[in-house]
Amino acid sequence: MIIQQLSIFLENKTGRLTEVTQVLGQAGINLSAFSMAESSDFGIMRVILSDPEKAQHLLTEKGFTVTLSDVVCLRVPNTPGTLSQALLVLSEAGVSIEYMYAFARKDDAALVVIRANDTQRCIDALQSSNLNLVKASEMYDF
Amino acid sequence: MIWNESSECMRPDEMRDLQNKRLRTTVERVYHNSTFYRSRMQEMGVSPMDIETIDDLVKLPFTVKTDLRDQYPFGLFSAPMSEIVRLHASSGTTGKPIVAGYTRKDLGTWSEVMARTFAAGGCSRNDIFQIAYGYGLFTGGLGAHYGAEMLGASVIPISAGNTEKQIQLMTDFGSTALCCTPSYALYLAEAIQEMGVRDKLKLRCGFFGAEPWTEEMRREIENKLKIKAFDIFGLTEIIGPGVAYDCEAQSGMHINEDHFLPEIINPQTLQPVAPGEIGELVFTTITKEGMPVIRYRTKDLTSLTYETCSCGRTSVRMHKIMGRSDDMLIIRGVNVFPSQIESVLLEFGEAAPHYHIFVDRANNTDTFEVHVEVRPENFSDDLSSMLNLRKRIEARIQSVVGIHAQVKLVEPRSIERSTGKAKRVTDNRKLY
Structure with missing residues (x-):
């Protein structure tokens, strides 16, 4: 249930994001979801993609600083109140969230990517409450 | 290994006698052969007869970089052009370059001091x-080239740049010693790491100089390249590389004081400082013929120690350069040396030394x-x-x-790398 997310250090300079997406696009790597965390002069791009290890290799070759980290992806129905239910489970289990981002899919479910301080505990808590986690294979394979 | 034991391990009193004699000869030479030095000495009312021992050095005028520029070329x-067999010049980033002329004997001295340098690093x-x-x-x-040849080593005169070829020859020829600037050594180390070829190399030591570098940078080069890194100190004005060198103890650089007589002065008062104190390094060459220099102010800040080193050499040692008044920036009224920034970054171990x-x-x-590469x-x-x-870091x-x-x-790699002297500062203030 652990999903590998690729993070890329980017200076706030015109064209850097274009370069990243070009490198990945040319290699036929598909982006499923991404989010940006930014400060005034640099940012961190976090991305879920079809072949994280290949992407890491390619981007490192191009001189980018990248790292892989483990995240969890939760599938919740796209209806009011469902997210708060899941978050309650986590806070009761003592899992804290470092950051999260969400995206919607065609099948009407919302997907929430969660980076927790303790990935395994996060998975256990969500699964024991019968919440629906997305498998890595599903994530990469859109 | 000690290349020239009789000079490098000479008893202090014998060294002093030798220096006294050589200083007298040098002062005679410049007084009679250089209009510049003669008129400077006459202005101060000093003649060669006033100089008997090295204690009389203080009576002599200082020489500064602008004197060398003004006297271009x-x-x-202090020797006729018929005796000059080689000319070198500094990069001269501002205005005219500084020119140095060598007689055949000067070139011999230079090779000798460089051979001492390499032997002190364990090379043969x-x-x-x-x-x-x-x-x-x-x-x-050329300084390193002829020193290594005098040592009897096999020399690859590949020159600077062309990193790929450097690594290829290093692999194919089995180079054991590397001579380059410390910033280029780090650049090479990164390229070697990237290509994953370290295991194919026979490299075991390097002699790095021509720009200031810190102890932390030394450790980084040593760790990344898995070699022992030795510092060389030198200036074109004095002879080039080989003025002072590290031994295997790496506890200060041994000055070739039988050729280059050092003093430390207070840069404000121009008076000699107490032994062991930090100040500006000043050199008088005492064997050079082509272009001897008298009390040349290097603008480098350091201190000297006269204790015998654990390696057995008796020669005076200089601390790594702690700053350079040329590099010194005055920011909001405070003196800032780029080397201070470098030592801060390296103590983190989290930020690269490229800044x-x-x-x-x-x-x-x-x-x-301060831009710092992650x-x-x-x-x-x-x-x-x-x-x-x-x-x-802030x-x-x-x-x-x-x-x-x-x-x-x-x-990473967004800061420009250089194969020559690293440019660490951009000052856009229009103050003059």
């Missing part, structure tokens, strides 16, 4: 030297910005820990330098 030579005729200093007017390439300082002026206040192995996906890293700079610098984290 050959005004400071069995080594293969890759000379990646620039060849040409710059003294680095660049930008100084400008906005609303009549100096701005001070190392891949220390990159965290967590924004707050990256911001925290930046904050900690705090450390503040405590070492005394003023606040704005640190900007930048992508």
